[in-house]
Amino acid sequence: MTDLQTLYKAKIDANTLRTDPAQEAVLPEFDRIGTALKAPPVKRGLFRRNTPSPAPKGLYLWGGVGRGKSMLMDLFVDSLGGIPARRVHFHAFMQEIHAKMHEARQNNIEDALAPVAKEVAQSVRLLAFDEMQITDITDAMIVGRLFEALFAAGVTVITTSNRVPDDLYKDGLNRQLFLPFIDLIKDKMEVWEMISPTDYRQDRLTGSDVYFTPINATTRQQLSDIWSDLSGGPAEPLILEVKGREVTLPAFRNGVARASFFDLCGKMLGPGDYLAVADAVKVLILEDIPQLSRSNFNEAKRFVTLIDALYEAKVRLICSAAAAPEFLYVEGDGAFEFERTASRLREMQDRDWGRL
Incomplete structure (x- = not known):
């Protein structure tokens, strides 16, 4: 020793x-x-x-x-x-x-x-x-x-x-x-x-992209590199119990969680679940946000709710998506309402956003 x-x-x-x-x-x-x-x-x-x-x-x-x-x-x-x-x-x-x-x-x-x-x-x-x-x-x-x-x-x-x-x-x-x-x-x-004037986690993201598009091998590797840097070691799943249900974040360490779009929006989760996620993490790395439309309307609604919860809690979002925020949801019921979510996704890309 x-x-x-x-x-x-x-x-x-x-x-x-x-x-x-x-x-x-x-x-x-x-x-x-x-x-x-x-x-x-x-x-x-x-x-x-x-x-x-x-x-x-x-x-x-x-x-x-x-x-x-x-x-x-x-x-x-x-x-x-x-x-x-x-x-x-x-x-x-x-x-x-x-x-x-x-x-x-x-x-x-x-x-x-x-x-x-x-x-x-x-x-x-x-x-x-x-x-x-x-x-x-x-x-x-x-x-x-x-x-x-x-x-x-x-x-x-x-x-x-x-x-x-x-x-x-x-x-x-x-x-x-x-x-x-x-x-x-x-x-x-x-x-x-x-007591230190230096926020190393924020410093590591300064000047770095936090919204990666399109989804391909390059952007996946970029997210993996950010995850390795922020997590700082081997991760474990984080299981949140919400009113008798379990919400699982597949990888979690040092306040940083990593999950796929399907993990959080492809399952029957609701506002209370997303509030619990937002309360538990400081940074969420969300991978593989697909193109949204009437064909995956329920998943899109959950995504909107998730972003609202993260936004209100000032959680830092780092993600990969099929398109830029304004082009993620361009047709189908809810496309007009999604404009507010797109605006929030843009705001959350600012270097000073979040409570890192």
């Missing part, structure tokens, strides 16, 4: 990163955690079993988007070698917890959270969550007990977030029941604000 400061310097020297004082300032916090995790077990005497060294205090790293929080966390997790650790998007992790709790209830386990928390705690010494945000009341009501169990079992937690802890689940239903979790975060994790 190599300390993060050494790895970071090596990337600077190799010109794969550039010096950033805000990033450099937090490196000792990661190294504090890494040093404690690799410490040898505490010796308890000749006839007593050695026990793991005490779990180090975790890290709650928050700040504006595109500042490199996820990149540093990923670099740290990759540096841990054989130490059991898992890096996962917070929303995806909570979906797993709910699914496992449902399974426990099916097996008539009264306290469904207890065995689930125990299973997680036995599998890792470090959990690294990307983008902690809590907007769902079901998450809010169980996350306190879940984290209490993880901390009690000696699991160290690192998380990135765009929000200070005091703003988690802000204005949520029954928020007073959630407040002890905020106190738990402050007690068990070092809260660190990353």
Whole structure:
């Protein structure tokens, strides 16, 4: 295992990163955690079993988007070698917890959270969550007990977030029941604000096209290159649960999602589903938008609804399409109304658009 400061310097020297004082300032916090995790077990005497060294205090790293929080966390997790650790998007992790709790209830386990928390705690010494945000009341009501169990079992937690802890689940239903979790975060994790004037995610798109037409091998490769640059590593599907239904984004990492037109508009999805997508992602790479007409009227209507949701939420859209926005839908019912969508697609191509 190599300390993060050494790895970071090596990337600077190799010109794969550039010096950033805000990033450099937090490196000792990661190294504090890494040093404690690799410490040898505490010796308890000749006839007593050695026990793991005490779990180090975790890290709650928050700040504006595109500042490199996820990149540093990923670099740290990759540096841990054989130490059991898992890096996962917070929303995806909570979906797993709910699914496992449902399974426990099916097996008539009264306290469904207890065995689930125990299973997680036995599998890792470090959990690294990307983008902690809590907007769902079901998450809010169980996350306190879940984290209490993880901390009690000696699991160290690192998380990135765009929000200070005091703003988690802000204005949520029954928020007073959630407040002890905020106190738990402050007690068990070092809260660190990353303040940097540089938005690297926005910088990577500055001067880049975000609307690619026509659909061919060249534009597909261009989208793939943007995806590789923005995602920064291997992705996982993101499954959003909306009123008992599942909405799947096939690839998701670091706030960036990748899906095809069929994935989001070729299925029976509605406004609530698209609002959930817009809430969950900062950048959507949408591939293979076809020519729209009366022959795929339902898909076109869903596409209009999707664009409205992304537009209102200021989500950055990067896409490939069969034609320029004004020529995507030129005949059939709804062609006139599509003019507003075409205008929004044009506006969303502006370099300053979105909440990257």
